[in-house]
Amino acid sequence: MIIRKLKLVNFRNYKKIDISFDKKINIFIGDNAQGKTNILESIYFLALTKSYRTMDINLINKNSQATKVKGEIKSENIYKSLSVEFSKEKKECKINNNEVKKISDYITNLNVILTCPEDINILQGTPAERRNFLNIELSQISKNYIKKYNEFNRILKIRNNYLKMIYNSSGVDMRYLESVTENLVEREIDIYQERKRFIDFINDRISSIYEDISGIKNFKVSYVTNVDLDDFSKEKIREKLIAKYKNSLKKEIENGMTLYGPHRDDLAFLIEYDDIKLYGSQGQQKLAIIALKLSEIEIFKEITGTYPIILLDDIFSELDAKNRNKLIQHINKDIQVIITSNDTRGINKKFLNNAKIFKVIDGNIYEKVVGNNGK
Template identity: 45%
Template sequence: MYLSKLKLKNFRNYKDLKLSLSSGINIFIGDNAQGKTNILESIYVLALTKSPRFGTNNQLIRYGFEEGIISGVLKDSKKMNELKVSLSKTGKKVSMNGKNISKISDYIFNMKVIMFGPEDLDLIKGSPQDRRNFMNIQISQLYAPYVHYLNEYNKILKNRNEYLKFMNLNQYTDPRYLEILDEKLIDRAVIIYKYRYEYFRFISSKIGVVFQKIVGEDGLYIKLENNLDLINYEEEEIRSKFSNKLKNHQKKEILQGTTLYGPHRDDFCFFLEENSMKIFASQGQQRMAIICFKLVEIELFHKILHTMPILLLDDIFSELDVKKRNQLVQYLPTNVQVIVTTTDLKNINKKLVEKGRVLIVKNGNVEEKA
């Protein structure tokens, strides 16, 4: 799939922008703080209604304005859809082909994006929460039911935490009610794990080979980590281990007023030859490991969805040495829309520049290079 048109109204430093994009390579070039990342961010928000950067959606609206709008035309071999995200201080609205869609979870399954950017290092250096957010967004793009079950899980979790607090403060409570919540929580966890396990199994099976080809080092792998002592992620195992954890730690959970075990505490880690990359790897190795993770994701998206996601590359080449830049470009699939930013065309592999359409970004305006 590819985005053929993008329109921005009062989004970040763009007042009123209309752009046509090529289905191949699009290169946005410009000095610092001109609006390059803002373009990629707008495309990401058009797909997922959330920014990949920290902060609230309010910061996306141009200073001094009440509403910001992103819209675009998304094409693939079979269809063409017009997508629109309207952001306002009171919330966001989404529509497709002029029809409002009330559930965001229904909307976000339309447009697939994978972003490579400077914040990616947080996938190794950041908090488990950062990694969980990332994993949830990615898996939601791949498997339509995931986000539905995740939302349900989170609602039950919230009720359960409230009830644990209530049990801590009140003498007469209903243990059967907690049991019912436990059962519901476990039911959703089984489904959430089915998708998480599938996602990580694919990535783990391929990432080592890609890293070895691009970086020349052996022994990269990633691991999904859970606090239920799961090994095989099979339904029976999840049910019995999760249920035992909740039973055995009930007193502690009531005292703390929170659910201490379950998929909401999952994490994933990168290892190089058995060593945690968070602690032992150089910044360059960390960066390359994440790039390889995303390259494998492209393959997974294609396998599951039978379409290529749109790739958003935010200034990633400047951090890499020439050899790795070239290796990376060789690894990018050819039948995919790539939207890349840079401050200097020299940072981008020549082959990409030759094939690409170059657009110049200057103070919230975009012009085609003459």
């Protein structure tokens, strides 16, 4: 899929701008604090209806009360217009000017893979940040995942409240807890299976990509559940979970919360058996994140039928020339990429000649005609 046009109204430091993208390579060049990342953030916001780096309220231009992002998308020869309008009072998402109420019907329409400096938190941050990564990626490609995940959270709250109630009073209905637990388990099965499938997909590719860009072999992502799942069939997951909840009932009542389940999942990024978070150099860690994002490209294609749009924020400044070229080779397919960079120095000439280049100066955007562009 590609984004053909983008319109921003009162988004961050942009008052009102329209951008037409190239169907392949787009590069936004500019000094610090001019608005380069804001462009990528607006596309991410259009895709997922939230920012990845701030609370939504900060997206509204400081002198305004509301913001609007609108994009024209082309996916498998179907044209769509998407928009998100946001103010303190409301958030409204539209497809072809019709309001879409259900978030799962909206966010599967525009698929993006973003690589940005904040990504390092996927490695170095808390397990919650790694689960957040899984949730964001899976909700873009699976309506079933969003549905089951939302149901899971709703039932989890009910179960936790009931566990607290049991602790505080006698004569409670244990059959009710059993039925809530069964309902919870059914949603957990889907979440575990979808996460496992996604991580398996990643592992089919990440080792060779990482070896190519870093020279290091045997990199993999390990899925860490707190219920020791080894067989991910429906029946086996159900069996394990029911037994786990049965054996931990006393402990869960004492704690007043559900201690086992996908809300406690984690990921480990391993070279051989060593966690890269503990042993990897900064450069190795950055490349690991890039390999992770690159390995997702084919998964999106396989599941959705079309390549996602790749957003690369400030990625070149962190890589040496050799790695920059390696990265370019990996994205040099029939994929739309939108890149930010402080300058064009060090970017492969051939790549630059095929790119549409935009200069960003203080919330204004100027198109530059370079090389083959504009023919």
